[in-house]
Amino acid sequence: MTARRCALPALLALALLASGCGGSGGDSVATTAPAQQSKPQVIVETSSDGFNPAKVFREAAPGVVTIRSIFENGAAEGSGFVLDTDGRLVTNAHVVTEESGATRKVAKAVYVEFPDRNVVSAKVVGFDPFADVALLEVEPGGLHLHPLTLGNDSELVVGQPVAAIGSPFGEQHSLSVGVISATDRSVRSLTQFEIEGAIQTDASINPGNSGGPLLDAEADVVGINQQIDTESGSNSGVGFAIPISAVKRSVAQLAADGKAEYAYIGVTTQSLYPQLADKLGLSADYGGLLSEVVSGGPADEAGLRGGDVILSVDGHKILRPEDLARAIFPLRPGDEVHLKILRDGAEKDVTVTLGKRPDRVPEG
Numbered sequence: 001m002t003a004r005r006c007a008l009p010a011l012l013a014l015a016l017l018a019s020g021c022g023g024s025g026g027d028s029v030a031t032t033a034p035a036q037q038s039k040p041q042v043i044v045e046t047s048s049d050g051f052n053p054a055k056v057f058r059e060a061a062p063g064v065v066t067i068r069s070i071f072e073n074g075a076a077e078g079s080g081f082v083l084d085t086d087g088r089l090v091t092n093a094h095v096v097t098e099e100s101g102a103t104r105k106v107a108k109a110v111y112v113e114f115p116d117r118n119v120v121s122a123k124v125v126g127f128d129p130f131a132d133v134a135l136l137e138v139e140p141g142g143l144h145l146h147p148l149t150l151g152n153d154s155e156l157v158v159g160q161p162v163a164a165i166g167s168p169f170g171e172q173h174s175l176s177v178g179v180i181s182a183t184d185r186s187v188r189s190l191t192q193f194e195i196e197g198a199i200q201t202d203a204s205i206n207p208g209n210s211g212g213p214l215l216d217a218e219a220d221v222v223g224i225n226q227q228i229d230t231e232s233g234s235n236s237g238v239g240f241a242i243p244i245s246a247v248k249r250s251v252a253q254l255a256a257d258g259k260a261e262y263a264y265i266g267v268t269t270q271s272l273y274p275q276l277a278d279k280l281g282l283s284a285d286y287g288g289l290l291s292e293v294v295s296g297g298p299a300d301e302a303g304l305r306g307g308d309v310i311l312s313v314d315g316h317k318i319l320r321p322e323d324l325a326r327a328i329f330p331l332r333p334g335d336e337v338h339l340k341i342l343r344d345g346a347e348k349d350v351t352v353t354l355g356k357r358p359d360r361v362p363e364g
Helices: 010-019 053-063 244-257 274-280 323-328
Strands: 003-006 064-071 074-082 088-091 097-100 103-106 109-113 119-128 133-137 161-166 174-188 194-201 213-215 221-228 239-243 267-271 288-293 309-313 336-343 346-353
Touching: 053 064, 053 074, 053 161, 053 174, 053 213, 064 088, 074 161, 088 244, 103 119, 119 244, 133 244, 161 221, 174 221, 194 221, 194 244, 194 323, 221 244, 239 244, 309 323
Parallel strands: none
Antiparallel strands: 003 074, 064 074, 064 109, 074 088, 088 133, 097 103, 109 119, 119 133, 161 174, 161 213, 174 194, 194 239, 213 221, 221 239, 267 288, 288 309, 309 336, 336 346
């Protein structure tokens, strides 16, 4: 979700803190008037399954913050949440960075507004463009910090109720509720690589919600609201959140090194289904058919070539196109993976030493 920006001279940076100009949103930009200070707006819904939105809001809202970033030619606004009492916070990378050529640059200044209206400057510890996650840090002295509990996205089910808290269109501490519409989605990151395992929800997510928490019935964070699928720039019932498992991995690396690295195998695959296998005369009816092997990449170095079919990675079958990426995701550059492939009608074992994922998907 591209952060919504408004052009501001540098001398008006302080005015931004009062007006709430800007906002994080979808790829389409929505224009709104400057937000005014207002009381928290709460949408309360009841249900018979034990989900209590008012309780979720009461427990989580004190840990949700509004983030405003100042750039060379404008500003952006998004949401975030408190990670711990040491002053660390989490948001989307696109809220505090902007793209400049082939690289992303951190904002000139980042300010965090807490629920009690305290506004302080924040340091960007690091950002991960592959997962669209940024780790911020503020001086904790004098602040009431309310850390949110990080949950578990591995057992989420379609239909499960969830809540989103953030600052859509500058309306701070707004709550929206809905359900998980789908799991295991693939969404575009700030690079051309995909974020796997994303959560789709119909909870209302709009410009300004970026970086805010997606919460379960226990007020545990199960994802970070990241983007919407829209043609108007406003919510259309299809929002996506980065799964908390990916956020945890990213934050751990950012806290240790200020950057995040991902393993890379260097192939493009397509799903092999029975009809395609018959057409190609292949004996397998599942696997990842290699449509491209990046020249000089790890797979190329290991001898893989277009037309090979990856049947399994470290013993785990490749049944869907995203299965290969998900098998590689938790690994690190330099790790080895053991593939079983199908080539010319015969199965073969291949070991690949993974490389470091490049900033962009290599062309051709």
